[in-house]
Amino acid sequence: MSSSLRQWMQSKQVFDKDLLRLFPKYGVNNPEEDLCNVSEEKWAELENVLISAKRAELKDNAALLRFKKKITKITKIWKEQRKKRRNKTRPSTKKTSAAKRSSMKVKTPSSPAINDSEELKLENKRLRRELRTKNSDYNRLQQEFNAYKLQKVDEIKNRLNVLFVIPSGMRGTPAKTSWSTRALFFIKLRGTL
Secondary structure, eight states: OHHHHHHHHHHTTOOOHHHHHHGGGGTOSSHHHHGGGSOHHHHHHHHHHHHHHHHHHOOOHHHHHHHHHHHHHHHHHHHHHHHHHHHHHSOOOOOOHHHHHHHHSOOOOSOHHHHHHHHHHHHHHHHHHHHHHHHHHHHHHHHHHHHHHHHHHHHHHHHHHHHTOOOTTSSSOTTTSOHHHHHHHHHHHHHHO
8 A cells, every 4th residue: 555655655756754654544545546535624634743743853944845845745736636526526417497596595504503603613714814814914014114113213323423423622522422412512513604
């Protein structure tokens, strides 16, 4: 069994010993047929297990990125196979006009609690996804604002240092002279020019 799995992984250029070890635990012995049978929850679990194990094992970020590319490639294959399976299971018969009218009617579910919980789960996923995007946008904007603020503070400091140059004839050293004294001297100096 693992030889066909190994050959498939090598042909797709995604071979990894951890993948070879974990795929059979999730029911994938022949990926051409079994990969589409893995549910979304199991697939997410498999990805998390693999990436966390690799993260702990590898100290090189480049190797981790290469592994993530392999996982992404397998995920694309998994999604394609699930689409193909879904299309095969759907009937492609044409509906008569009576059947179309009956399908347009509102159907009452046999178990409203199950449908409600499914709807709530979908709504929860949508809201979590939206929250993640809003949080990432907020963090990005906060970083941009902080960088902009630091830049403007530096510009203002540079302008003040240029404007308030203390001549050598002024009492006290520059470190001991207050900004108000420097400003008064600057005003007096400008008035004489």
